[in-house]
Amino acid sequence: MAVKMNGASERPSIADHSIARQAIDLDGLVGDGPFSYCRGKLLSAHSQPGLFVPCSDLGERDVFDEIIARYGQKFPGSDRRAIVSMWTLYYFSMLTIAPSVHMFVNRIALPMEIGRLSLVCNELTGEPEAFVMSGSPEPTTDPAGELHRLMLGHAEPVIAAIAANAGVAPKLLWNNVATYLSWILKEIAYRQGPALVEGGMALLEEPNWPGGARNPMFGMIRIARQQCGLEFARRKVCCLRYNLPGVGGCGEACPLPDGRH
Template identity: 80%
Template sequence: METTGAFQRPTLIADHPVAHQAVDLDGLVGDGPFSYCRGKLLSALPQTGIVVSCRDLCDRAIFDEIIGRYAQKFPGSDRRAIVSMWTLYYFSMLTIAPSVHMFMNRIALPLEVDRLLLVCNEQTGKPEAFVMSGRPEVTSDPAGELHRLMLGHAEPVIAAIAANAGVAPKLLWNNVAAYLSWILKEIAHRHGPVHVEGGLALLEEAQWPGGGRNPMFGMIRIARQQCGLEFVRRKICCLRYNLPGVGGCGEACPLPEGRH
């Protein structure tokens, strides 16, 4: 593990022992249609990579060092676009594999920001996996688990990144909503809407369960092409089209210049 700059040795997680995982998460997805979830939720520290507590992403110095590594790929580019692109990797890991395990396998995962470690590529700073400090458990309320993930992880991390990087919280919530909407609809398409019952409400209702404004409400919209075909479109552009070598989002982008 690398120990330079703001990063410490993995002993920084001494108070966060890694999980003794009773469930083989990668084995559950196997080589099936959700095989891309493998290797994203770990129960032990990997041999390579930078490891940092997800809570420490709220520390500006640590976050800036990670983003500084990632930014080397895009010299001179808009830092807001760089930060947004980095969070696209982060939030894809936070939503896709967890949603598959919650809604397909009825597994509750210990993904609160204080119980999770982030593994980044040593050279690029790109998010690669999470390491859990707790044991996965059985759940009968996957939608409740997803709501807990939004409140216990996405919300504090988004608040910190927005404050530290000058990126609008609504842009970051749209990054979360884009991946969450995609994976829930993918599960519904393959296995029926009953499997994600309650999950899509966390995107489509104006209030969180129990009260409070839903920051993802209205972030994913249904648009229609001239031929009549429907497609999804973000409310807020992720800015990725400003980065050299990165393709736009096509029709999903709300800005014409981002659709290339």
């Protein structure tokens, strides 16, 4: 399936769905508060120009290659694995940050399975800009369960597809997921209280997920200590961004000395 460049979409608006007889306005929930950066990342309809592709089609090599080719124009001659990894940093930041805020702060369940989302990318650069949902947000009393469903229903299959298409190690991609998920859960804990995200942190820190499956993010974020005693988070697997011209390294967060510049 070729990547499509769309204007307005014929997908139904979230206003067409009834949730307790009232639609949930995701952007309105975050407003201008501390999580305002979540606005515009989860859409009910595609109404802006750009590349528009069902997330499930990222498993098709020609679709994925077309998007990465656009993004890779920023880094001519660079290691394709680093280009793919950098692109997924945009993707996984959208997949984890806004959804986690809505799940844990606003107690909203989202239709985030890979078959229920489409991706909007920048028309010129191929950078991910938003997800378009085909289902309706609903209230939830189990945000950790919703996050687990997101990992199984979206992160896991898209990582398998990208790893197969791009020759990038799945553990690198899972570390990219873990980096943003760890950050946003700690940010929520700081602003709203740690009890709010205990179940989410368990999905990062426990060796096994509910049901007994191995947790692919276990140990991906490690706590290190500087000589002065200050603690900081460090990745287990380098994201390779230091190989891209004009892109700064991760500083102390990088596990490789070359990536700390």
